[in-house]
Structures are given as structure tokens and as C-alpha cells.
Amino acid sequence: MNVGLFIPCYIDQFYPDVAIATYQLLKKLGCEVNYPMNQTCCGQPMANSGFSDLTKGCDVNFVKNFRDFDYIVAPSGSCVLHIKEHLKEGGDKAELDKIRHSVYELSEFLVDILKVNHLEASFPHxxxxxxxxxxxxxxxxxxxxxxxxxxxxxxxxxxxxxxxxxxxxxxxxxxxxxxxxxxxxxxxxxxxxxxxxxxxxxxxxxxxxxxxxxxxxxxxxxxxxxxxxxxxxxxxxxxxxxxxx
Known part of the structure; x- marks a missing residue:
């Protein structure tokens, strides 16, 4: 299973341990995980402020980085939802539809796609x-x-x-x-x-x-x-x- 790891910009800048944990967890669960090095902001801050028409560059870059993966997984529901609802540039309709339907928030991917029913995890708190x-x-x-x-x-x-x-x-x-x-x-x-x-x-x-x-x-x-x-x-x-x- 070829997974593209989508890391939102604020996680990259402020909480890199979350990105590392996501990568390690997906690897443990048997996924082939790749992190496209040229990914940037998905454009959500602009869309939140009413300027979704200005996110073309973000869309084009996202499609360029993630078009070849079976699944795209991110530890962020808000950024995933933005891609699902606002991605509109960077490819033809079929390509954009494929990306919108293959991007998943982490828990959604683990439950709905990987069907995880057991984890070797311990957190006594x-x-x-x-x-x-x-x-x-x-x-x-x-x-x-x-x-x-x-x-x-x-x-x-x-x-x-x-x-x-x-x-x-x-x-x-x-x-x-x-x-x-x-x-x-x-x-x-x-x-x-x-x-x-x-x-x-x-x-x-x-x-x-x-x-x-x-x-x-x-x-x-x-x-x-x-x-x-x-x-x-x-x-x-x-x-x-x-x-x-």
C-alpha cells in the first residue's frame, strides 16, 4: 500500500514529533510511506479567510506532489477536509476526483482502510x-x-x-x-x-x-x-x- 504522508505546515513547523509518530505508526502497520519533500501549505488559511479563489498555487503544488499515491494520509482533519472540499486546480476532473477520494485523516485511514483491530501500544495515563x-x-x-x-x-x-x-x-x-x-x-x-x-x-x-x-x-x-x-x-x-x- 503506497501512502503519501501529507504533513500540514503548522505541524511541520511547530509539532514535528506528530509527523514522525504518524510516519512510524503507518510503517509499523505495514504501509509503504513516502514524504514528498516539496509539499507546502494546502491553502486552508486562505480559504478560512474567504479567499479560496487565491489558492491555485497550493492546489497545483499539492496535485504535483501527491498524484501518484494510492492513499494520502494526514494527522489533521481540517487540512484533509480542505483538500476534499476545495481542491480544484492542478489536474483534470478525473485526477482531482481521485485525489479528493484518496486523502484521509489518520484515524479514518486506520479504521476504514487498514481495518485496525489491534495495536501494540501502551500509554498508562x-x-x-x-x-x-x-x-x-x-x-x-x-x-x-x-x-x-x-x-x-x-x-x-x-x-x-x-x-x-x-x-x-x-x-x-x-x-x-x-x-x-x-x-x-x-x-x-x-x-x-x-x-x-x-x-x-x-x-x-x-x-x-x-x-x-x-x-x-x-x-x-x-x-x-x-x-x-x-x-x-x-x-x-x-x-x-x-x-x-
Missing amino acids: KVGMHISCHGQRGLNLSSMSELVAPAFSKTEHLLNMVNGLDLKKPLRADECCGFGGTFCVFEEAVSVKMGKDRIKEHLVNEVEFICGGDTSCLMHLEGILKRQGSSVKTIHLAEILNSVL
């Missing part, structure tokens, strides 16, 4: 799970509490395979953390208040870590935790699934 909006409402990675439908979570399914991990869910399991891309810049006060509300529910559960599938949301929560002087840390799903003690 009390962990709170944060569900990011893009993954839940855009990629259908988990059920939504406002719908009368069977509950499911691909992230929770994977975390339940980790030895020693004590998973704690907040009361309002799928509430937004307030990050929202450029929203946290233009609506800073609202964004921070939403993040504090999210953290408060995790602290009630006395967690040691807050885990999620989007480092952008975790970065937002991490900043608030540090300013509060909290000992609680944030950690990406890939880092937990790749942990062996």
Missing part, C-alpha cells in the same frame, strides 16, 4: 479526548450529540486498544474548543473563553493529557493550559498510538 469540529462534522469521524443516531467515534475506537490508557470524556463531548483557524485571531476573546470552558470539563475528570486528532485545536488548548499554570499536557492521537513503554 488518564486521557481526555477532544473531538475537533472539522473531523466530526466534516469527515464523519464521530457521531454528533444533537442527532438521534447510534453513537460512534473512530478516535475512541483506537484509543480503547491502547494498553493502560484510562479514557475520560467531558460532559459535552463534541463542543468546539474555540480555535476555528483564523477565528481565534479575529475573535480572540470568544475563542479563549470557549477554550477555557473546554478545559474546565477536562479538569473535572482529573486528566493528565488531552488528546485529539488536530494539532491546531491542541495548540489552542495548550496555550490556555500553560497560561493557567496547569500540569495537564496536550498530545496528538498519533503520539499515543505510536507509544510503546
